[in-house]
Amino acid sequence: MTTSVPPVNGQVIGLAHYASRAALERILARSGTTFEESVALRAVSDNGGTVEAARVVGRLTAGLKIEESAARRTVEELTARGLLEEPAPGQVSLTDGGRELFTSIRAAGDAIAARVYAGISAEDLAAAGRVLALVTERAEAELAGA
Template identity: 75%
Template sequence: MTTTTPPVNGQVIGLAHYASRAVLETLLARTGTTFNQSVALRVVSDQGGAVERARLVARLTGALKIEEATARRTVDEMTARGLLAEPTAGQVSLTEHGGELYERIRTGGNEIAARIYAGIPAEDLATAGRVLALVTQRADAELAGA
């Protein structure tokens, strides 16, 4: 029996996503952080440590394809845990604890990625990145038109 390389499709992409996310989830479980919270930490950090609450909710909703209520609940949980503070109405910022947690998750995530992507040629990774960005763009356009 001859085996062939499977074509790239939603199933193959999804399996890769779920497998790598499962590895990340082991790291997140050790920190008591949900995946949604880890994404929110990255968003706030990427914005210099502070962002409008509504913008954070919109980014979570758009990136994770979750309901707005779920995104708001995620931000509320993070505020309750002391990961985010609300220095002014309508804005959230990383607390010292939130910043430290984000750095631990970022460092651990980078170590995981280094192991998973080890040995894959840079050109292949660049091509995969371009293809996946295009697939994401097209899927988002489909959702917007639905």
Template identity: 50%
Template sequence: MTTTTPLLNPRVIALAHYASRALLENVLTRHGATFQQSVTLRLVTVAGEPIEREQLVDGVVGALKIGATEAHSVVDELIAAGLLAPQGPSRVRITDDGRELYDRTGTETAPVTARIYADIPAEDLATAGRVLTLITDRADAELAALNK
């Protein structure tokens, strides 16, 4: 029996996403964190400074394709856990505990990620990146049109 490499399609993308996400969630669970919280912490971390709460919520909504109410709940969970803190009337910042969690989970997942991507030629990764970005942009546009 011969197997062929499947063309890129929604199922192939979903299988790659869920396999990778399961590995990340395994690490996050050991630290009492969720995938949604991890995505939210990342957005605050890469901002490099306190961020407007509404801007953060918009980023979480865009990244996770969830409603604003759910995104606000994730921010509230992180504040209650001491991983984010309010800064002024409308901003939030990452706390030392939040930064430690973000860094620790990143450090724990880095070797696994390196093994997964090992030996994939850079040009293949660049092509995959371009194609997946194009698919994401188009899917986001379709979703925006549906929500008008």
């Protein structure tokens, strides 16, 4: 019996995203961390551990399509929790606690991804990556034109 493959469309892509995100959010819930907070921690980590707060806000608004005020609140909440600190005006840095939390989140996310993507060929993953990058680019263009 052959399993039918659904055509790729926004619903199929969305279902894959939400299933993966739900698996990660179970991990995040254990530490009381929201998905948005995990993205903000990643933005700081990806920039060497210290970055302009505006850059983190920009990554949240652009990547998650949230309002700037919500993005700023996310940074403020991480600071209030002691996971980020402000070493200089307009900058945020990971604290030791923030670095430790993000390291554990990244490890858990990597383990989930390893299980989810296990057995999918590198060629298929590369093709999917190219298609999704193109879909994202076109959707961003639609948003910019709206």
